[in-house]
Amino acid sequence: MRSRPHRPDSPFVNGQLALRASATNDRRERAGGAYVLYWMQATHRFEDNWALRLATLEANRLGTPLLVYQGLDPTYEHASDRVHSFILENARELAERAGRVGLAYQFHLRRRRNDDRRVVDRLAGRAVMVVTDALPTAGIAGRTARFAARAECRVVAVDSYGVAPAASFAKEEWAARTIRPKLAAIRDHCLERVRDEPPRVAMPPRLLRDLEFDPLDLAHADIAREVAACEIDHTVPRVSAVASGLTAARARLAAFCRGALADYDERRADPADADGSSRMSPYLHFGQVSAAEVARTAIAHGPAGAVAKFLEELLTWRELALNFCTRNPRFGTLHALPPWVHDTMRAHVKDRREAHYSLAQLERGETAYPLWNAAQRELVETGAIHNVMRMYWGKSVILWTRTYSEAFRHLVHLNNKWGLDGRDPGSYGGIQWCFGKFDRPWGERPVWGTIRSMSIPRAYKKFDAAEYERRWLGTTAAQGTLGV
Numbered sequence: 001m002r003s004r005p006h007r008p009d010s011p012f013v014n015g016q017l018a019l020r021a022s023a024t025n026d027r028r029e030r031a032g033g034a035y036v037l038y039w040m041q042a043t044h045r046f047e048d049n050w051a052l053r054l055a056t057l058e059a060n061r062l063g064t065p066l067l068v069y070q071g072l073d074p075t076y077e078h079a080s081d082r083v084h085s086f087i088l089e090n091a092r093e094l095a096e097r098a099g100r101v102g103l104a105y106q107f108h109l110r111r112r113r114n115d116d117r118r119v120v121d122r123l124a125g126r127a128v129m130v131v132t133d134a135l136p137t138a139g140i141a142g143r144t145a146r147f148a149a150r151a152e153c154r155v156v157a158v159d160s161y162g163v164a165p166a167a168s169f170a171k172e173e174w175a176a177r178t179i180r181p182k183l184a185a186i187r188d189h190c191l192e193r194v195r196d197e198p199p200r201v202a203m204p205p206r207l208l209r210d211l212e213f214d215p216l217d218l219a220h221a222d223i224a225r226e227v228a229a230c231e232i233d234h235t236v237p238r239v240s241a242v243a244s245g246l247t248a249a250r251a252r253l254a255a256f257c258r259g260a261l262a263d264y265d266e267r268r269a270d271p272a273d274a275d276g277s278s279r280m281s282p283y284l285h286f287g288q289v290s291a292a293e294v295a296r297t298a299i300a301h302g303p304a305g306a307v308a309k310f311l312e313e314l315l316t317w318r319e320l321a322l323n324f325c326t327r328n329p330r331f332g333t334l335h336a337l338p339p340w341v342h343d344t345m346r347a348h349v350k351d352r353r354e355a356h357y358s359l360a361q362l363e364r365g366e367t368a369y370p371l372w373n374a375a376q377r378e379l380v381e382t383g384a385i386h387n388v389m390r391m392y393w394g395k396s397v398i399l400w401t402r403t404y405s406e407a408f409r410h411l412v413h414l415n416n417k418w419g420l421d422g423r424d425p426g427s428y429g430g431i432q433w434c435f436g437k438f439d440r441p442w443g444e445r446p447v448w449g450t451i452r453s454m455s456i457p458r459a460y461k462k463f464d465a466a467e468y469e470r471r472w473l474g475t476t477a478a479q480g481t482l483g484v
Helices: 015-020 050-062 081-098 119-124 140-150 176-190 223-228 246-258 260-267 281-285 291-301 304-327 339-348 359-363 370-382 387-399 404-418 425-434 465-473
Strands: 021-023 035-040 066-072 104-109 127-133 154-158
Touching: 015 021, 015 050, 035 050, 035 119, 050 066, 050 127, 050 154, 066 081, 066 119, 081 104, 081 223, 081 246, 119 127, 119 140, 127 140, 140 154, 176 304, 246 260, 246 281, 246 291, 260 304, 291 304, 304 425, 359 370, 359 404, 370 387, 370 404, 370 465, 387 404, 387 425, 404 425
Parallel strands: 035 066, 035 127, 066 104, 127 154
Antiparallel strands: 021 154
16 A cells, blocks of 8 residues: 655644554545544544544544544455454444544444445545554555545545554564564653544534435444344354453453463463463454553553563564564565575475374364364464464464465464454464564474474473363363373
8 A cells, every 4th residue: 555644734743643644645635525534444442542533633623523434344354253243342332432432433334245335435525534544454454545546535544553653663673672672762652642532523413314324223233133144254153251342351451450460471371371361462453442551551550570571472572563564565475484484494395294184174173182272272262372372373283284385374264264363463473473484593303494393292391281271172181192
């Protein structure tokens, strides 16, 4: 998507907004437009939302109302009950909160693929300008570029994903060690709160009644029935144990800060500890809570050592993944890996694999390793895998497929289909790490070459793997068959 800094006619954008906002087309503001439109795509919140802040400032500058629009259609990759339900349940909370915070919020649900596909185009046709969210993954960058090319008014995309603006780093960073000091230098400034203020001009009721589409009545909608009526994958069910929305996100964060955060540097390494990690990734992926709020809350409640380790995951690795997906358009392929990885894969491409599992077998968790099967079961049932087990889960598939590219495709499919944080920059960064991204060459081994290896049998010596298996498989693994 071609972009350049957003330069409003009356300059007011400075600080973080100057780095976060980019014009995505060469159109000007539409004279006589009825409102500024904020098209909510990736940042599903009103609080700590830089795109909403810019849209509000622009509406105030132009003396117009602000319309917040969110749509959901059945055409995104791996559209399912799981993702639809999580988005709709959060949208219900947004609709309930909108009036209290002084915002006009409208939601459109496109149930079938051949239903009306041009709602946002018609809304933009009456807008002075459009502000939307910037994200390099989940199809959002491409969708925004196509829309901006059609739109007859200015379209500005704003990055609210990371604590630091993605534009803070002008090139692709190669490892945590290269981005870590740069983040440290700007962290405190980037943790500043966004000024959450309503627009000065209220949306006239007559405009809301004449939007040329039927908004979903979220207050009275039967979400389960609405999801069932959509042309999506109904074999991937809603995760009932994970409540959606800002209220649930903040409750989960508060519980983590009261409990595991104090010992996070130790507990996070044990997948058998059900409460040892934050489990905030679904909320962060859908933008239901900001990473900055999570960081501020942790800093305010945890001991310095534990907080430093938590921020290493929340900031260093998450921002590194965002930088990677922003600066490397091949983030979804093995072409994004450094030259040394390609050299070692070429040298070992014909090495004998210990097993060959089909995608269907992997999806069902039908390998010879109960620990891997337990990780897959956790993903299928909860939409997430413990961070430590995710590394074993990803690394192991490299040993069980005919080619490295097949392993990569299988992992992306499994993660994006079943994960509540699928199609996220962090997901792509984590999968690429399994193949050597952000890492260095290690000792030569069959299949791995010089890629860092991880052995499932050795996991039994590092944490209570048998307890993890019992939780997700309900049985005790026959470890003798695995050579443990």
